[in-house]
Amino acid sequence: MLGSRWPALEGDAVPAVRLYHRGSALGRAWLREHRIGLNAPLLRRADGWQAARETVAHEVAHLAAWAVYRDRGHGAGWRQVMAALGVPATRTHSLDVSGIPGTQRRWRYRCACSTHRITTTRHNRIRQGRMRYHCRRCGEALARELEGGPGVDT
Numbered sequence: 001m002l003g004s005r006w007p008a009l010e011g012d013a014v015p016a017v018r019l020y021h022r023g024s025a026l027g028r029a030w031l032r033e034h035r036i037g038l039n040a041p042l043l044r045r046a047d048g049w050q051a052a053r054e055t056v057a058h059e060v061a062h063l064a065a066w067a068v069y070r071d072r073g074h075g076a077g078w079r080q081v082m083a084a085l086g087v088p089a090t091r092t093h094s095l096d097v098s099g100i101p102g103t104q105r106r107w108r109y110r111c112a113c114s115t116h117r118i119t120t121t122r123h124n125r126i127r128q129g130r131m132r133y134h135c136r137r138c139g140e141a142l143a144r145e146l147e148g149g150p151g152v153d154t
């Protein structure tokens with residue numbers, strides 16, 4: 001189905017898969033290596049089956065978007081592939097990351113154009129007035145955003 005729409009996707013559908021055991025991201029994609037990674041301890045947690053299905057689709061869609069559009073992020077190409085796969089184009093999850101090595105609490109900040117999640121180290125520097133961070137896209141200084149639940153980039 002995808003192959004008839006995007007001939008570049010004929011064949012080569014099975015990427016190499018690597019399991020990893022650190023960090024809060026559910027999955028990763030290595031575009032040139034045609035490889036995806038899955039966070040094994042995180043996908044064993046509650047709702048892991050659902051999350052695993054969507055994570056595999058999310059990462060495979062990165063490989064497809066790269067093959068078809070040279071889209072290396074969550075741009076229009078990636079979103080089109082997600083729609084074709086019938087999976088919601090989400091970039092965050094709400095699984096419990098506590099106790100998994102390499103996870104660190106992230107603090108939500110805002111600029112004029114988007115939301116940023118920054119580490120506790122940076123958050124403390126800002127709070128103590130020792131540092132200001134600016135959005136690379138719009139140039140505005142980041143300011144704390146108070147509402148909203150936890151979110152983790154995948």
Ligand SMILES: [Zn+2]
Pocket residue numbers: 111112113114135136137138139140
């Ligand atoms: Zn911005």
Ligand SMILES: [Zn+2]
Pocket residue numbers: 058062073074091154
């Ligand atoms: Zn992604």
